[in-house]
Amino acid sequence: MTRVIKYIFYDILRTRFILLYTVFLLVSTFAMFQLDSDTGKVVLSLLNIILIVVPLISVVFTTIHFYNSYEFIELMLAQPVNRSVIFLGEYLSVAISLCSACLVGIGVPALLFGADERAITLLFTGVTLTLVFVSLAFLASVLTRDKAKAIGIALLFWFYFSLIYDGLLLWVVFSFSDYPLEKVTLALIALNPVDLARIIMLLKLDIAALMGYTGAFYKDFFGSHAGIIFSTSILVIWIIVPLMAASRIFSKKDL
Amino acid sequence: MNAILLSVLLSAAPLVLLSKTIVVSRDGEVNSLKKAISIAAPGDTLLVKPGIYREGNLLVNKSIVILGEGLPVLDGENKYEILTINANDVTISGLKFIDTGTASITDIAAISVSDAKGIKIIGNTFQDTFFGIHFSNTTQSLIESNQLESDATAEQEIGNGIHLWKCENITINNNVIKGHRDGIYFEFATHCLITNNRSERNLRYGLHFMFSHNDEYRNNFFVDNGAGVSVMYTKGVKMINNTFKHNWGSSSYGLLLKEISDSFVTGNRFLENSIGIYMEGSSRIELTDNLFYRNGYAVKLQASCDGNTFTHNNFSSNTFDIATNGNLVLNTINSNYWDRYEGYDLNKDNIGDIPYRPVSMYSMVVERMPTAVLLWRSFLVFLMDRAEKAIPVLTPENLKDESPSIKPYDLI
Numbered sequence: 081m082t083r084v085i086k087y088i089f090y091d092i093l094r095t096r097f098i099l100l101y102t103v104f105l106l107v108s109t110f111a112m113f114q115l116d117s118d119t120g121k122v123v124l125s126l127l128n129i130i131l132i133v134v135p136l137i138s139v140v141f142t143t144i145h146f147y148n149s150y151e152f153i154e155l156m157l158a159q160p161v162n163r164s165v166i167f168l169g170e171y172l173s174v175a176i177s178l179c180s181a182c183l184v185g186i187g188v189p190a191l192l193f194g195a196d197e198r199a200i201t202l203l204f205t206g207v208t209l210t211l212v213f214v215s216l217a218f219l220a221s222v223l224t225r226d227k228a229k230a231i232g233i234a235l236l237f238w239f240y241f242s243l244i245y246d247g248l249l250l251w252v253v254f255s256f257s258d259y260p261l262e263k264v265t266l267a268l269i270a271l272n273p274v275d276l277a278r279i280i281m282l283l284k285l286d287i288a289a290l291m292g293y294t295g296a297f298y299k300d301f302f303g304s305h306a307g308i309i310f311s312t313s314i315l316v317i318w319i320i321v322p323l324m325a326a327s328r329i330f331s332k333k334d335l
Numbered sequence: 336m337n338a339i340l341l342s343v344l345l346s347a348a349p350l351v352l353l354s355k356t357i358v359v360s361r362d363g364e365v366n367s368l369k370k371a372i373s374i375a376a377p378g379d380t381l382l383v384k385p386g387i388y389r390e391g392n393l394l395v396n397k398s399i400v401i402l403g404e405g406l407p408v409l410d411g412e413n414k415y416e417i418l419t420i421n422a423n424d425v426t427i428s429g430l431k432f433i434d435t436g437t438a439s440i441t442d443i444a445a446i447s448v449s450d451a452k453g454i455k456i457i458g459n460t461f462q463d464t465f466f467g468i469h470f471s472n473t474t475q476s477l478i479e480s481n482q483l484e485s486d487a488t489a490e491q492e493i494g495n496g497i498h499l500w501k502c503e504n505i506t507i508n509n510n511v512i513k514g515h516r517d518g519i520y521f522e523f524a525t526h527c528l529i530t531n532n533r534s535e536r537n538l539r540y541g542l543h544f545m546f547s548h549n550d551e552y553r554n555n556f557f558v559d560n561g562a563g564v565s566v567m568y569t570k571g572v573k574m575i576n577n578t579f580k581h582n583w584g585s586s587s588y589g590l591l592l593k594e595i596s597d598s599f600v601t602g603n604r605f606l607e608n609s610i611g612i613y614m615e616g617s618s619r620i621e622l623t624d625n626l627f628y629r630n631g632y633a634v635k636l637q638a639s640c641d642g643n644t645f646t647h648n649n650f651s652s653n654t655f656d657i658a659t660n661g662n663l664v665l666n667t668i669n670s671n672y673w674d675r676y677e678g679y680d681l682n683k684d685n686i687g688d689i690p691y692r693p694v695s696m697y698s699m700v701v702e703r704m705p706t707a708v709l710l711w712r713s714f715l716v717f718l719m720d721r722a723e724k725a726i727p728v729l730t731p732e733n734l735k736d737e738s739p740s741i742k743p744y745d746l747i
Contacts, residue, residue, distance in 0.1 A: 118651075253709075
């Protein structure tokens with residue numbers, strides 16, 4: 081397994097895309113820290129990158145990588161190696177490289193300019209969202225043989241979670257605004273990893289505005305131990321479930 | 336403490352020449368305050384030695400000075416009002432008041448003053464008192480350098496720290512008030528000066544103000560109060576250089592201005608409040624040189640306000656800058672600094688060339704549906720706000736700053 085990971089890892093590094101991505105994150109984070117002395121505001125600007133750019137890059141890179149290494153996978157499968165080992169190897173090497181890009185790109189400047197609790201939470205959400213979207217992209221990749229179609233599905237995942245879902249949520253809130261919606265919205269938020277990550281950050285950043293009834297309810301929930309365990313485990317489920325599904329499909333698939 | 340005693344002694348010097356000093360001590364000749372008050376003549380000084388005095392309710396009905404030495408304790412034993420002052424020119428200094436009684440009908444206080452003038456209450460400590468200092472129908476008095484602390488958990492269990500009803504010309508300076516219902520309470524108290532006080536962790540308001548015209552409050556610090564500071568039904572108030580900090584909750588305001596007119600709010604700092612200033616039915620208030628930093632809403636300006644002007648304020652790192660509840664705008668917002676301003680300044684005069692619209696479209700949505708605040712900072716909301724900026728539909732078109740400053744003002 082480690083050898084498989086090693087080969088794929090070298091392959092990823094050779095394309096230099098990960099390096100470009102790391103440099104992009106590094107430069108933009110450095111620029112933001114230098115433009116503004118208020119760490120809160122910088123974290124806010126970085127939040128937009130984490131919520132939109134990081135999932136998008138993860139999804140596109142993973143899908144393209146999967147199809148580019150299709151021949152390598154076929155070659156490996158001709159060897160006496162378990163399919164799930166190869167699949168997990170693919171997943172881990174892509175996930176590790178994207179996560180380390182995120183950690184280096186955002187974490188290093190944040191450490192240099194003084195990391196506080198907010199910056200650390202931001203890094204945590206960045207890494208988790210990367211893992212979630214890599215899982216989803218693998219699922220998209222094994223669902224079809226056509227590269228363009230897979231990228232389409234993967235992009236649709238991204239589009240759905242960052243835009244369409246929020247539209248639906250807003251519609252629900254609009255339609256049922258006469259009812260107490262706190263618990264319902266909590267459940268609905270859990271169904272979207274991007275929203276969940278955003279709420280966790282929101283509670284760190286905009287706490288004063290959230291101190292209305294809804295905000296207080298959320299703060300009590302996410303601030304408690306049960307809430308932290310809940311949100312973390314939901315995010316882990318968002319990583320594991322698509323990955324398991326993809327792995328199952330991959331091991332039965334006629335390549 | 337000695338300096339305060341000395342200054343009190345010096346100020347009372349002319350009286351001292353004509354009058355005598357009675358020493359009250361647990362093991363002395365005069366061993367109770369009750370006895371001392373009964374033998375004192377107007378103008379006398381009672382010097383109270385250290386010890387615990389449990390004497391129920393004491394009525395002070397002549398002009399005397401009661402000085403504590405080494406913080407003697409007057410204990411209300413959770414039953415009594417401690418000092419009831421009913422005469423002019425009484426000075427109370429250097430005493431510690433603990434455990435007054437509580438009541439739902441009468442206002443039991445550690446020091447209750449009524450129908451008097453020239454009262455000085457200086458350098459006392461109050462612990463677990465129901466009302467701390469209660470003034471009614473009193474004029475020309477001073478409340479200075481007192482420490483009041485209580486630890487009640489429900490509003491009905493506790494009274495106000497400093498309570499003024501129908502008073503005039505009172506100065507309240509340099510007091511610290513913690514854990515009462517309202518830190519400082521004013522009703523029909525006019526021409527008063529409130530300076531350098533610190534009001535913190537009170538259950539309801541840090542400062543509560545009603546029908547109290549022509550008052551001024553400066554350099555006070557209001558932090559962590561249940562609902563911040565509330566100024567209502569008053570005209571001619573000056574609020575200068577105060578700090579309103581960390582008042583959190585769904586109905587918590589740094590400063591609530593309700594039915595206020597012809598007043599000034601200048602040089603204040605609003606930090607980390609759920610709502611910095613909430614204005615309702617207020618007219619002709621000038622808000623200048625204030626700093627709004629990291630509030631949920633910097634200003635909630637209800638459409639019932641008119642003729643107010645906002646100039647030279649700094650708005651920075653607030654979630655929403657200004658929110659309102661209607662399309663009618665009768666107020667002037669001009670020459671402020673907004674950290675969200677994205678315009679340009681071609682002629683380099685430090686005034687932005689295009690107007691800034693401080694009302695975010697999403698704040699209008701949240702105003703109608705509080706639950707929608709959950710989607711704040713999502714991509715969808717960002718797109719909606721952008722679309723609204725291009726073509727305003729929901730936000731009031733006339734609410735804008737025509738000459739926003741490019742750089743923040745240099746405020747304290």
